Amino acid sequence: MARVIYNTASTLNGFLADEQDSLSWLFAVGGGEAPDTEAFLRGMGAIVMGSTTYEWILRQERILEQRGRWQELGYMASLPAFVFTTRSLPAPEGADVRFVRGAVADALPEVVRAAGEKDVWVMGGGDLAGQFLDARALDEVQVSVAPVTLPGGRPLLPRRVESDTLELRSAERFGQFVHLTYGVRRAAGG
Known part of the structure; x- marks a missing residue:
């Protein structure tokens, strides 16, 4: 059965994006090394995201302005993408984007x-x-932590999660990032 893996980058103080939903902080981090994204993507059969993430990708990559741009995103574009939203959003031509309410x-x-x-x-x-x-x-949380702090923004995981829920599986250094992998423990009976 498929595992569900949350894989993202975060600031040291736990933000995914700043108050304007920008990831400029992430792209400013030097170091050049990164986990093997291509190997990770080869193991994926579907992608899920929220509407803010989806709209950011559309804007950042200028998807709706350039015909066929979605397909140029590489392996990620070949996967079905499920977008959780409460609004009507555009889908790029030829993309397997499924809106979920x-x-x-x-x-x-x-x-x-x-x-x-x-x-x-x-x-x-x-x-x-x-x-x-x-x-x-x-099933798993993977986060690449950058040496950046922000005064506010979109939190990594806006829930109270206790140490009995997450089990550290690995910690690896990639340039300026630390890539952490946690398994999610199921409660008894779950």
Whole structure:
């Protein structure tokens, strides 16, 4: 069965994006090294994201302005993308983007079915990852922590999560980043 993995980058004090939903802080970090993104993507069968993340990708990559741009995103563009939203949003021509309304638990069977034998990447945001955690559907948290702090913004995981829920599996240095991998422990009976 597919695992559900939340993989993202965060500031040292736990923010994914600043108050304007910008990731400029992330792209300013030097160091050049990174976890093997291509190997990670090869293991994914579907992507899930919230509407803020989706709209950021559309803007950042100028998807709607350039015909065929979504397909140029590489391996990620070949995967079905599930966007959790309460609003009507545009879909790029030729992209397998599926808009989802409602609870994560209700959408999970379709997401897992779309992933096939591969895993599901919860790309963002933090609240959506928290919803997967609340639904007992999150299997792993991977976060690359940057040497940056922000006074506020979008939190990594806006939930209270105790140490009995997450188990550190690995910590690796990649240039200026520390990549942490945590397994999510299920409560008894879960």
